[in-house]
Amino acid sequence: MSGGGTEPVAGTAHPPVATATDAAPPRRRRVAAWISIGLALLVVGGIGGAVSAANQWAARDALDPDSYGPDGARALTQILRDHGVEVRVTRDRAAAAEALAAGSATLVLPDAPALSDEAVSALAGAADDVVLIEPRARTLDLLLPGSAPAGVAPEGTVGPGCGVEDARRAGALVPGGVFTAGADATACYPAGDGYGLLIQPAGQGRISAVDGHALFRNEHLAENGNAALAANLMGRHPLVVWYVPSIGDTDIADTDPSLGDLTPSWVSPVIVLLLIAGVAAGIWRGRRFGPLVAERLPVTVRASxxxxxxxxxxxxxxxxxxxxxxxxxxxxxxxxxxxxxxxxxxxxxxxxxxxxxxxxxxxxxxxxxxxxxxxxxxxxxxxxxxxxxxxxxxxxxxxxxxxxx
Known part of the structure; x- marks a missing residue:
């Protein structure tokens, strides 16, 4: 009796155990798949962050003093610091004005189209020396009256051709962009229809104009006398304030209003909400409930x-x-x-x-x-x-x- 009573119990208990065992592996596989996907996303995100951090210079503009890329100017700032010159990089006009007010300083000024003429003149007036590394027609006419761009110099090195000691010590170089000289400017490196360097007295200091793209970028700084000329022009004072302008630093009040300025404040949140709702609706209605099934036609027509x-x-x-x-x-x-x-x-x-x-x-x-x-x-x-x-x-x-x- 005992043997007969034991066998049904064992036989009855066996199917649930088998069912749980059979259902466990698919569940574990699903969990493992989601964990693998999460880990893969974390790894990819970490690699992307590391690459982005290691290549921050790639997102910077040309002649950026903090950029190590070929178009940057990090090598020039390092040379100046090695010669005992403090280089202070400022990315807004107020910080640049504050640094210039601290003492004798040289202002390195790239092209600043977002600033008004008054703002550019105020920055230049606060510095002892000004070095224009991206001279444009507006900046030249504003700070070196009578001067203007004159194209690009022909290929080949050019000697100083002037009595400026800084240029004579630097020696020959390939000027890149050239400029016509105003009445008060001293012109060096004659090439083509203009000169590669303009220097004009301004108060107790001077204003210089040179094509920094052709001479002062990292990839060209070691050529000819480029590094020597840069150090001679910018290293005359113990402090160099390198101003990097941005659109957010503009002081021009009559700019055209943006779409956000022309619309009520509630429009942007509503647009974002509609986009989120559209994405959610697409996910909801676009989901699949299972594999596609071929369905036979419900009507059969007799041959007769x-x-x-x-x-x-x-x-x-x-x-x-x-x-x-x-x-x-x-x-x-x-x-x-x-x-x-x-x-x-x-x-x-x-x-x-x-x-x-x-x-x-x-x-x-x-x-x-x-x-x-x-x-x-x-x-x-x-x-x-x-x-x-x-x-x-x-x-x-x-x-x-x-x-x-």
């Missing part, structure tokens, strides 16, 4: 109905010849099968073989199977009867003893 429908169309079109062709094609196919002819047998070949096997007149059989043209419905009915007679005669000759259909 199809045949009757097609016959009614032929009758309505009053085209007995077309109906006769369909009847002849069926008769020829059946005769070819009875006579053992291949599927590619021609109609005349089938007609001749049928006439020969049944002992009928060849011309009559050809007329029934190929040549006769029915003009009326009565002719079509008569042709149908004759086709049946030919088939019955051939079947009787091929299979003697069997009654015709």
């Amino acid at each position: 109905e199809t045949t009757e429908g097609r016959a009614r169309l032929y009758a309505r079109a009053r085209d007995p010849l077309h109906a006769a062709d369909r009847l002849r094609i069926g008769a020829l196919r059946r005769l070819a099968a009875l006579l053992g002819l291949g599927p590619n047998a021609a109609a005349p070949e089938i007609a001749d073989a049928a006439a020969g096997r049944a002992g009928l007149d060849r011309r009559v059989v050809r007329g029934i199977l190929i040549d006769d043209i029915p003009r009326t419905d009565a002719d079509l009915v008569a042709l149908t009867t004759r086709l049946r007679d030919v088939e019955d005669a051939v079947r009787a000759a091929v299979r003697p003893g069997r009654s015709p259909r």
